[in-house]
Amino acid sequence: MLEIRNLHVAIEDGSKKILNGLNLTIRDGEVAAIMGPNGSGKSTLSYVIAGKDDYEVLDGEILLDGKNLLEMEPDERAAAGVFLAFQYPLEIPGVATMTFLKAALNAQRKGRGEDELTTPDFMRRVKAGAEKLGIPQDMLKRGLNVGFSGGEKKRMEILQMALLEPSIGILDETDSGLDIDALKIVSEGVNALRSAKRSFLVITHYQRLLNYIVPDTVHVMSKGQIVRTGGKELALELEANGYADYVTNAAA
Amino acid sequence: MSNITPLKTEAEQALIAQGATVASDRKEAFARFLEHGLPHRRVEAYHYTDLRALLKSAPPPAKAxxxxxxxxxxxxxxxxxxxxxxxxxxxxxxxxxxxxxxxxxxxxxxxxxxxxxxxxxxxxxxxxxxxxxxxxxxxxxxxxxxxxxxxxxxxxxxxxxxxxxxxxxxxxxxxxxxxxxxxxxxxxxxxxxxxxxxxxxxxxxxxxxxxxxxxxxxxxxxxxxxxxxxxxxxxxxxxxxxxxxxxxxxxxxxxxxxxxxxxxxxxxxxxxxxxxxxxxxxxxxxxxxxxxxxxxxxxxxxxxxxxxxxxxxxxxxxxxxxxxxxxxxxxxxxxxxxxxxxxxxxxxxxxxxxxxxxxxxxxxxxYLRARGLPKAEAEALMLQAFVGEALEKIEHDAIRDTLEAHTEQWLKARSA
Known part of the structure; x- marks a missing residue:
């Protein structure tokens, strides 16, 4: 279970406050969607959960299964079960995708006090995961994300999530830059990972993604707060009416 | 041009003393060195590597x-x-x-x-x-x-x-x-x-x-x-x-x-x-x-x-x-x-x-740390990749592997 209580966050130099007392609870197995206008703090929330140090947490707490994430380094959070699928996955020339996947998987296992995977076991897992997501073998030999299309990068993120088996997967605008076919593949990849133990936080502008990844709850974010919570039908309402109501309300 | 003779550094003095022993066919080369002495920062090619300042001493030539x-x-x-x-x-x-x-x-x-x-x-x-x-x-x-x-x-x-x-x-x-x-x-x-x-x-x-x-x-x-x-x-x-x-x-x-x-x-x-x-x-x-x-x-x-x-x-x-x-x-x-x-x-x-x-x-x-790599390991991976771009041009596999391993050791020593 992920619990965020009264979270206040500013960008590092303290000049601008982005999150203003945000509260959010995601139960085990729950898929929660956060929607909201540009600049409402959605991506900041995902970075703060994952531990990016461009932000200053002024108040509040983030607990994953009772553990205080804010006291952990980003790699410790990953080992504890946090996975952030980046909106813009980074390219790392010179690091073969396979090398990276193995380093990440074994680092997390080490962080959890587990043994490293044997090479055949690792290869088997990667191959199976890649096949499901339509990732060709030669892509795994190339530099991580180097020269990959937007869709390929997002599929690679989902492959990483499948291999790392997090307890919470955060999808930061995973639908951006995807055509409809890629959106389906990525969504299927995510749906295959849904389980009673694993929860998801799906951040998106558009309702479309939520046709494929059907959420249990939908939260509307504005000015750094959750301003409304409902079921999946709330997404449809937002699609019809836009965010204008929330922007004005919050500003008032 | 002025005729000011700069003070000789300790290294230059040692080299001049050693120069007394150079073979006859090497005298000309030695004279060419003497003409300017050790290059210093006002010599354009040595601007960033001032040998007059950096070379503290000149040990004697090795014996057999x-x-x-x-x-x-x-x-x-x-x-x-x-x-x-x-x-x-x-x-x-x-x-x-x-x-x-x-x-x-x-x-x-x-x-x-x-x-x-x-x-x-x-x-x-x-x-x-x-x-x-x-x-x-x-x-x-x-x-x-x-x-x-x-x-x-x-x-x-x-x-x-x-x-x-x-x-x-x-x-x-x-x-x-x-x-x-x-x-x-x-x-x-x-x-x-x-x-x-x-x-x-x-x-x-x-x-x-x-x-x-x-x-x-x-x-x-x-x-x-x-x-x-x-x-x-x-x-x-x-x-x-x-x-x-x-x-x-x-x-x-x-x-x-x-x-x-x-x-x-x-x-x-x-x-x-x-x-x-x-x-x-x-x-x-x-x-x-x-x-x-x-x-x-x-x-x-x-x-x-x-x-x-x-x-x-x-x-x-x-x-x-x-x-x-x-x-x-x-x-x-x-x-x-x-x-x-x-x-x-x-x-x-x-x-x-x-x-x-x-x-x-x-x-x-x-990005690497969010995937679970501790800071030192993430840095080492990035540096290995950075150096790899130069090493990958070496056509000989075994030699390239040896130098990659050497780089890995260097990076390990860094984070140790």
Whole structure:
């Protein structure tokens, strides 16, 4: 279970406050969607959960299964079960995708006090995961994300999530830059990972993604707060009416 | 010009005293050194590497009989090994070369390479080598010879003295070879001043790897002069981790059309190491291509210097030259000096240069850490990839693997 209580966050130099007392609870197995206008703090929330140090947490707490994430380094959070699928996955020339996947998987296992995977076991897992997501073998030999299309990068993120088996997967605008076919593949990849133990936080502008990844709850974010919570039908309402109501309300 | 004679530094005074013993055919070279003394920051080519200030002392030339106590970092590589101990070729520690390759050593310098037709510039460091070198190693690769295995020239300095190795390589037309020039050993207070001259004919394929793996407290001044004929390929690689003070000079000249040279370098520095690479690529004829790629990783209070100049002579049309220097500075105390230059006297050429200096990319680091890699491991992975871009140009798998492993060790020691 992920619990965020009264979270206040500013960008590092303290000049601008982005999150203003945000509260959010995601139960085990729950898929929660956060929607909201540009600049409402959605991506900041995902970075703060994952531990990016461009932000200053002024108040509040983030607990994953009772553990205080804010006291952990980003790699410790990953080992504890946090996975952030980046909106813009980074390219790392010179690091073969396979090398990276193995380093990440074994680092997390080490962080959890587990043994490293044997090479055949690792290869088997990667191959199976890649096949499901339509990732060709030669892509795994190339530099991580180097020269990959937007869709390929997002599929690679989902492959990483499948291999790392997090307890919470955060999808930061995973639908951006995807055509409809890629959106389906990525969504299927995510749906295959849904389980009673694993929860998801799906951040998106558009309702479309939520046709494929059907959420249990939908939260509307504005000015750094959750301003409304409902079921999946709330997404449809937002699609019809836009965010204008929330922007004005919050500003008032 | 004024006639003020500058005060001699301690190192210069020592060198002058040692100069009394140089052989008669070396007096001229020694006089050339004396004329200017050690170069300093007001000499443009030495602006970032002021030898008057940095070279604190000049140890005496090594006596014969030094004992090698270290093993070559490339000991596991299947190669023809030639050994030069304290600047002198040692046949007893060298293997026979295969058919098509021959080796000989003599004390005669004949031509010190710094004249108009020579490969080297009139440089005081080269003049010092010419004055004190008493053994010249000549290696000849015959025309059409294809030497399968690398020829590993171990240049070992055995103690806190000076060594002045000098190697001349002649490569005949249509020949193919791979030479590894490995500077090893030395100690605190050692001074190495080496010169390697390479003359290549036409249709040659030549690989040249230079390793600076000497003691971290030694001074290493190395010069490479190369010239090549037409339709040839030269691939030069440099791997630098050793020396408290090092300077490597490369003077490379295209003398025949449609040839190609690729020169790359990986330089890993820490503590207070100072490493300078000064490169001059001279496109004297048309239709040649040169690629220069230099990577520096600078930790602690180290200093890197890259001075690279591409010259395109009048008439050297269709020259294609591209030079790139990239540096990662890991600590605030580390410094990188880049000085790329193009001197173009032809109007139909494609030449360019670029230089970047920066810290490790914070966003990339976060990406790796968000995947579970601890900070030190994430940094090591990024640096390994950065250095890998220079190392991947080495065509010999086993040697490349050895240098990648060496890089890994260096990075491990860093995070330990």
């Amino acid at each position: 009989g030094g004992k090698i106590t270290t093993t070559s970092p490339l000991a596991d590589i299947d190669a023809h090994v030639l050994t030069v101990v304290d600047g002198r070729y040692d046949a007893s520690l060298s293997g026979a070369l295969p058919k098509g390759a021959s080796v000989s050593a003599s004390s005669a310098l004949a031509d010190d390479g710094s004249n108009e037709k020579g490969l080297l510039s009139a440089d005081p460091v080269i003049a010092l080598n010419a004055a004190f070198s008493d053994s010249v190693l000549d290696i000849t690769i015959a025309a059409k010879a294809e030497i399968e295995k690398p020829i590993l020239i171990r240049l070992v300095t055995t103690g806190a003295h000076a060594s002045y190795p000098r190697v001349r390589l002649n490569v005949g037309d249509h020949a193919k070879a791979f030479i590894v020039e490995s500077h090893e050993g030395a100690a605190a207070g050692s001074l190495i001043d080496s010169v390697l001259e390479l003359r290549m004919g036409d249709h040659v394929t030549f690989d040249h790897l230079r390793l600076n793996l000497v003691d971290h407290a030694a001074t290493v001044l190395t010069t490479f002069g190369g010239a090549m004929g037409k339709e040839s390929l030269y691939r030069g690689h440099n791997f630098v981790v050793g020396g408290s003070l090092s300077r490597h000079q490369i003077f490379f000249r295209f003398e025949g059309e449609q040839s190609k040279a690729e020169i790359s370098s990986a330089c890993l520095l820490n503590a207070k190491q100072h490493a300078d690479t000064t490169l001059v690529v001279d496109h004297a004829v048309p239709e040649c291509q040169s690629r220069e790629f230099f990577a520096h990783v600078l930790d602690h209070e180290s200093t890197g210097v890259f001075q690279g100049k591409i010259i395109v002579r009048p008439g050297a049309q269709q020259t294609d030259g591209k030079m790139m220097s990239r540096a990662i500075v890991l600590e605030d105390g580390a410094t990188m000096n880049n000085k790329p230059e193009l001197e173009i006297f032809a109007d139909d050429v494609a030449c360019g240069h670029g230089a970047t200096v920066g810290a490790l990319d914070e966003d990339l680091l976060f």
